[in-house]
Amino acid sequence: MSRTKNYTLLVIDDESQVRRFTQVTLSPHGYDVHSAESGRQGIEMGSRLNPDAIILDLGLPDMDGLEVLSTLKAWYQGPIIVLSVRDDEDSIVCALDSGAHDYIRKPFHLGELLARLRLALRNNQANQTSPIYTSGDLSVDLSSRRVALGEREIKLTVTEFELLKVLIRHRGKVLTHNQILTEVWGPKSVEHIQYLRVYVGHLRQKLEVDINKPRLILTEPGVGYRLQNLDLLKEVHSIDNASSETLLAANDSKMD
Template sequence: MSSDPRQRILVIDDEPQIHRFLGPALDAAGYEPLRADSGQEGLRAVALWSPDAVVLDLGLPDMDGKQVLEKARAFYDGPILILSARDREVEKIEALDKGANDYVEKPFGVGELLARLRAALRHTGKAAGPLGPIRLGEVEIDLDKRLVTRAGEKVGLSPKEYALLARLATSPGKVLTQKELLVAVWGASHAQDSQYLRVFIGQLRQKLETEPSHPRLILTEPGIGYRLVEP
């Protein structure tokens, strides 16, 4: 995915081997890699360079990566992907709730990281213009018309089912936490009612998926939330 000028990706990580590995991989994929080795350096780089996306490690020498995330979100609205060896669900949820677009665990495959980066960048690009119908195989979601069809036939959805699907569809490819979805659809008083979410996700899968027990459209991020596949 080459372009001129190339999209700039800032990697904030204190491990030299990550930069030696990820820098050439980003370059080969058509990006311009930028480097920062600490939280403070990373924040200065975000402010100075305005990168197209940021890959941020949580375990930095001078501050926790979640602090960097919070400070960066005060002035930067581009995609931020968390890259970390921390695999506790609470860490992922907290980072996503604080504004991260996605979370990739170390050790990671460069193919997965690049795919998630592409999805985050596509989402950012779409946000500036009209969404238009979203086509996912035989399913089409037209947010302007509030219409969902499958194989050309209208799918009957309850108001809550539609609201949940629409929230997922406005961020295709992005993992949304259970709390974020519950607050968006049911309100802040239901932020902990994860059973609501499981029931309604199940109902959507029954109506939209070819094999609801093996979903391909609405994917579960265990212990974190859900994502709608990228069109």
């Protein structure tokens, strides 16, 4: 079983099934799991524990999850992963624009949750300021602006490199179209989604093995893009192959 160092994790979810599942399945992987069943309790526990990461449900009995997210982001610096049955684009975009690091839809696989948690924590650590980024055969030196696939150097335009740099800086995180457009082209460009799609297409042509089946720059339909670490993808497959545990959300319960 793959273990990580001990991390404190706070799960804010009103479903006892989810709280029990995360406690039982994440603890053996090195997580000290605490849980809260309401928004106010979650905010209080977050302030007291200052956990390494937070898993947040959107449908809580006393507060809307987005309100809890905004309250936490006012002071909390760690990653917050939203876990919800809400799968409409507006909810996802709103959560990400409000500061969520990631968004996982219920039902979910244990391997996916572990991998997203591990990546979020890894990227949040101070040593992630290294100028060298690697993912599979891809190597990017942010200081020298050198990009290579294996032994082959890849030439990028200034804009292509700036786009790649933004994706690397937020690697593993789902970035909305607005977030990317603002960082690369400025706040006046947030409506130019087609412009962004063109440049993502250019990057894929240069960096992906199969442009029709991208594995590095993933599209989150209606939301934005995510830069996936191919080395981490191997971990997901290995965890999923070793475990058949899947959380089946009670779809007939109240929508959260």
